[in-house]
Amino acid sequence: MSRSGKVTVVGAGFYGSTTALRLAEYDLFETVVLTDIVEGKPEGLALDINQSRSIENFETKVIGATTTADGGGYEKTANSDVVVITAGLPRKPGMSRMDLIGINAGIVRGVAENIAKHSPNAVVIVVSNPLDEMTALAQIATKFSYNKVMGQAGMLDTARFTNFVAEKCGVAISAVKTLTLGSHGETMVPVPSRCTVSGNVLTDVLSADEIKDLVDRTRNGGAEIVALLKTGSAYYAPSAAAARMAKAVITNSNEVMPVCAWVNGEYGISGVYLGVEAQIGKQGVTKVVESNLTTEELTSLKAAAEAVRTKQADVKNL
DSSP, X not given: OOOOOXXXXXXOSHHHHHHHHHHHHHTOOSEEEEEESSTTHHHHXXXXXXXXXXXXXXXXXXEEEEOOTTSTTGGGGTTOSEEEEOOXXXXXXXXXXXXXXXXXXXXXXXXXXXXXXXXXXXXXXEOOSSHHHHHHHHHHHHOOOGGGEEEOHHHHHHHHHHHHHHHHHTOOGGGEEOOEEEOSSTTEEEOGGGOEETTEEHXXXXXXXXXXXXXHHHHTHHHHHHHHHSSOOOOHHHHHHHHHHHHHHHTTOOEEEEEEEEEESGGGOEEEEEEEEEEEETTEEEEEEOOOOOHHHHHHHHHHHHHHHHHHHHGXXX
């Protein structure tokens, strides 16, 4: 198998380390770099992952790098093709994603500036919370073109919605297709008109009340897991989403995915990072794909855009 490219995962917590493992096991990249500010942690995890290569039969090499607040250690990430930012504090029970904005903004800004310094041609995938705001901040801090910076929320929210619908209907995951747009949070916009179960439109399978219950559970999907774990947040499904996005970039697949992307005229919305479907390739977002939405769905999407617009403008000063 031909391997090429370099991907860096910033943050070696459960989310980051699981993302690095998934990327390595794809066996597509030449190198995966895992970084963290906790001395020795990324190196230890990298060594552990590398020792699993003969068992799982992959050759991708994982490199660990301890980084510092002043930018030390980032030289090992140099010339990365893709950078996944997971750095930041996770939620605790009772916290909203927005409760993290002040603390995580400083972390993400510092990371983004070092990415720009060492990997000026990278595509950046942001997963730090609050997602929509941190994606906007990463673009501001890197000064990269909008298409080179995106967030992963839509992939995760859609996966959660798909799981809940499949469980409710008692069917295989593969029989369900769903879609969520909008923000990663309270203004998430489910798109029932694009959701199907075994080829049947979701509204023909479930009642309006049943769909609303599943939408509410999806919107609060992260909080539900945080409340159960008590000492952390979700990382298996989120890491799968981020890894798939990185895979689409390195393989230049042009796969259409729901992601947090810069919208400039699509749906009559401009100048904001928002959850939409987008075509993903080696240059990042190559095209925002407009779906046929109902009037109600489009109204909700425009409302979501306005809800996140002000918050994204505020991050310039964080």
